[in-house]
Amino acid sequence: MTLRQFLSTFFLFLIGSYILLYAFPFPLNHIPLTYDLFSKYVMALQEKYILFFGHEILGLESFEKIQLTGSGDTTYDYVRIPALFTLSFFIGLLLSLLKYTQTKGLEFYNWMLVYARYFVGLTLISYGVAKFLEGQFAGPSFYSMEILVGDISPMGLAWRFFGYSDTYKIFMGLSEIIAGLLLLIRRTSILGALVSIAVCLNIVLVNFSFDVPVKLFSSHLLLFSALILIPKIKPIFEFFLLNRQSNLGEIKPHFTQKRARIIRLVLVLYFAAFIPITTVVSHFQSQKFRTFENEWEGLYTLIDFDTNRPWNKLILEDNFMMLQLNYGPKEFWNIQEIKDDGVLVIKNQKDESNPHELKIKKSDDEHYEIQLRLGNKTVNTIGKRKEKSSYELTKRGFHWINEYPYNR
Template identity: 80%
Template sequence: MKITPIIKALILFPTGVYILLYAFPFPLNHIPFTYELFSKYVMALQEKYILFFGQTILEMESFEKIQMTGSGDTTYDYVRIPALITLSFFIGLVLSLLKYTQSKGSEFYAWMLVYARYFVGLTLISYGVAKFLEGQFPGPTFYSMETRVGDISPMGLAWRFFGYSDTYKIFMGLSEITAGLLLLFRRTSILGALVSIAVCLNIVLVNFSFDVPVKLFSSHLLFFSVLILLPQIKPIFDFFILHRESSLEKIKPHFTQKRPKIIRLLIVIYLAGIIPISMVSSHFQSQKFRTMENKWEGLYTFSEIDSVRPWNKLILEKNLMVLQSENGPREFWAIHEIKDNGILLIKNQEDDSKPHELKIKKSADDQYEVQLRIGDKKVDGVGTRKDKSSYELVKRGFHWINEYPYNR
């Protein structure tokens, strides 16, 4: 059955508009000053529309946007999908019915696939670079190894699993960076889409299987990757499945005149060169806080718990201090500064005023004297120190030969 131009436009325009609405303000969020001058106003307008859609169309009386939760699967994010689909359909319908734009559906959609390529590509590069650094999947920590497996969330279990192996993190990072780089260039975009589909499918399955709250965003990365590949699916199917001779469509330049070609080249240099470099730079800059050297790292265990000191464990690791009892609540503190003679300045999230103080001193019998001063309150304790090498998870390591499985 032959698809009429208007039906084709009714498919391509809404799909292209949805890609644009979902991915915006990319790539403006990578360009200095554009957020304050333009992006924030458009984003605020979109937010008002989504709130209107939820409150009025879906009749969700208490619906609101929760700011900065770290989750991409909030109620607002779910309402955003049908809201954008509805808006995309109406905009696409108008464009399909107008005589001037009706014949432009294929061209508009092709440009939106280019837009999707850069959106998915740069996102995957950012994800991939993070795998090589401290942050997304941290290695075994004192806190994680002192937490019972049964008390770990599904997402926490996945993060600890991935974080254990640097080799596997490097593999994941290289896979994401490779897919992203291939998507940034026309000649490698189809191969990039194939790799991206495999990479994003794995991400989606992990997010759904371990309740990671990035389900909607990762699903869109997979969806956009499929859309990028879809125009070339027939020759790929003919070659790999039917074993027929086939060839991909010839890549034609979008511009032939000199000035548009120069403008395009500058845009490509910025998107495929400057932005990836700036993302890598920002990732490395974020490591300053996460990679603090702390010679006092360890798990300090004290023999008694009382009303003055209701905790018997103290964890020091990089820029983090944790106080906890065997089954009681935990207190988290940030290490602000490490001074000489075992003095650490600490802060908590609720009090950003003058830092509190922790003093550590090693005695002759390998015991550690600890004094914690929080305001005017002082807590003393004497205990032992445990290193990471004491944990089986860390000291077991890798073995080429295993006469018997070591599965404790």
């Protein structure tokens, strides 16, 4: 083996190993029982290695993994990249030196591109389905419409922008689902990679532009999409830019033996059909935990003065209540139950075992009698109710014809 061949084989093993290490435990997280039987032990081993790398190699003395922060850009996530890349380097070097495996570099890499196709494809499908449902980008809420724009974080601004338009959310969702489905099918995988690059590039730009803490993960989705496309970049370049006849050739790996083709068919049906369907079903089932019927929803501005009441705004929306003094500190409460005659049972995280009570009664067309009991303290007041349809953001709507821009 020449030096050039060795370096080429080493590079294929290096990149292929990194794809595998980064995406694991996929697809085992989609297979029942595999997490408890296998994945959690391997993940625990990987976590110990990354912590060791951070402490001993990078010299980060206070480095630790913070569990379930909702962020994909923690210090642990940043250390994970060079740690996995270093491990991939040694794996690639070892496989390149072993006599049995040193001729298998291209075959291994092609398999890892298939692995990347399914990883990116199923991830995008999950992202896309979420766009159709309540959760990721919520529509205009009382809380979001009452907060000052200057007090919104960049991510909050982006989420409110996307959440305003159901049409745009559907467009984003369909784009991600189409890209994902095309990637799952071998014959359409190159088209899927092209669509996925466009979709993931937009996601990456949003994440970097609005400080959304999924920068590393979305960048890897974009990188993997590009790696899927690169083996066919020459014929694509010739066809689109040089206007020449071109052929993508065979999409590998390709099976010829009957048993292998049957196994492949079963796996494709499971990962390209069963998992997307169950993803859709699970997303729809989760909606019952995200929706909460609340007939008293609204912003209540309290019009009488009471020294026992350090707030003059009360927001009821879905299953939460918020108390606020103008634009000062906010207090959040969960609505546990809505009883008859406007009685709401509420609680907060500080006192889970002791529910409190809110009573609302309409007194005339504009005013509501409000009684709030928080422990031994009871506040009686009068409030005016504002509904979502009163806000300019929600009542403006869509207009085909605009003689003048309505930009406020």
